[in-house]
Amino acid sequence: MITCTVRYEIDPDKLADFETYARFWLAKIPAMGGTHHGYHLPHEGPNDIAYCHFSFPSLAAYEAYRDRMRADPDCDRAYAHAVRTGCIRRYDRSFTRPVLDGASADELGL
Structure with missing residues (x-):
């Protein structure tokens, strides 16, 4: 499994717009595997930093997702x-x- 973490610098005055964007990807990533x-x-803390985390079974699966996403x-x-x-x-x-x-x-032998 590979996990992608995206660190966003956002406009804090447009948080609602960013949340709209985020909610789309919360549904789309699972729909794409x-x-x-x-x-x-x-x-x-900082009002202009956001993160997201998503995973794919492998780097190859992530790259296939990127190809499908572009289309x-x-x-x-x-x-x-x-x-x-x-x-x-x-x-x-x-x-x-x-x-x-x-x-x-x-179990770990510590």
Whole structure:
């Protein structure tokens, strides 16, 4: 599994527009074979930083999603919304491998 974390710099005056954008992807990523772990919007601290996390079974599956996304008219509409409203100033992506199965100290030999 590979998880993509997107760190957004958003316009805090356009938070509602960004949330509209986010809600689209919360439905679209699972429809395209991924697992969305949610968007995390500003609450305390900086008011212009948001995050989202989503996973695909492999990097190849993520790359296939990216190809399908580029050809999808609804994805184009979501991107056009972000551009039209200016809710996203910039973003960057990182890819990680999650560790999701915990174990006791005895099981781990600690």
